Amino acid sequence: MTPVSLAQLTHINQALRDAGQLAQTLATQPFEIIEKGKNDFATSIDCQLDEQLSQQFQAWFPADGIITEENPDSRIQFHQNYERLWLIDPLDGTDDLIRIQKNYAVMVGLWQEGAPRAGWVYDPAADQLFYGGPSWGLWQSNGNDPAFPLKPSPPPHPTPDQAPLMIGYKDFQAYGAAIQHAIPETQFHFLGSFGLKVLQVITGQVGLYLYLNKRVKLWDTTAPLALAQAAGLICCDLTGEPLRFSADSLEHETLTHDQTILVGWPNYINCFRERLQLAIESV
Structure with a gap:
């Protein structure tokens, strides 16, 4: 059972890809580094994507709560009476972006009834989007190609050497x-x-x-x-x-x-x- 309509899914998938590709472009230009706390950093890129995604999700899901990493005031919504909450992390792995490394992602999760219901993780460097949820299955799309079911792959059983x-x-x-x-x-x-x-x-x-x-x-x-x-x-x-x-x-x-x-x-x-x-x- 999908938690969003096909039209909403199309919007979400495109929004995450757009945000991730924009992050890659902005990372090649001068950007501001913001110290939020001890060993906790954000950048002007985080803030720009945070605002962009927040506005989009508020427009698509006006009845839901929207909590974003870079907007502390949004966290109060977790303690209000929303049936569903969207959790937005505009740049997961900001330290890697700052170090000019590729291991960062754009993430959006749907929380409902006290548990994760669905999630989207976009890898800008690979141009790959992964999404799905417990009652929905797993999906992957590469670039602009159509999404396809992602089959989980268990690793080899652990051994004394591996x-x-x-x-x-x-x-x-x-x-x-x-x-x-x-x-x-x-x-x-x-x-x-x-x-x-x-x-x-x-x-x-x-x-x-x-x-x-x-x-x-x-x-x-x-x-x-x-x-x-x-x-x-x-x-x-x-x-x-x-x-x-x-x-x-x-x-x-x-x-x-x-x-x-x-x-x-x-x-x-x-x-x-x-x-x-x-x-x-x-x-």
């Missing part, structure tokens, strides 16, 4: 040595965007993605975890508890998740979750 895991740069600096000691077969993979990391799991490039520093916000997670759930992946924390998206599991003002995050294929979660938990607790 266990590809995705981790963020900061988490690797804090916990990489402990994880490597506890799980010697670990092969670490790195990318900037949260959404692109999850897609690496869905497409079988790695078996599991772990996020540990509890700084991720609702607009970072809604879109990619809708895709992860559609792919049949497990989304839980280090204790094995399912990830929660309700008000009592998020910081009230910032909408920051209070859980660690594991996204992975069931065999990888079953094999590594407890070992990862022990490794993290040893630091």
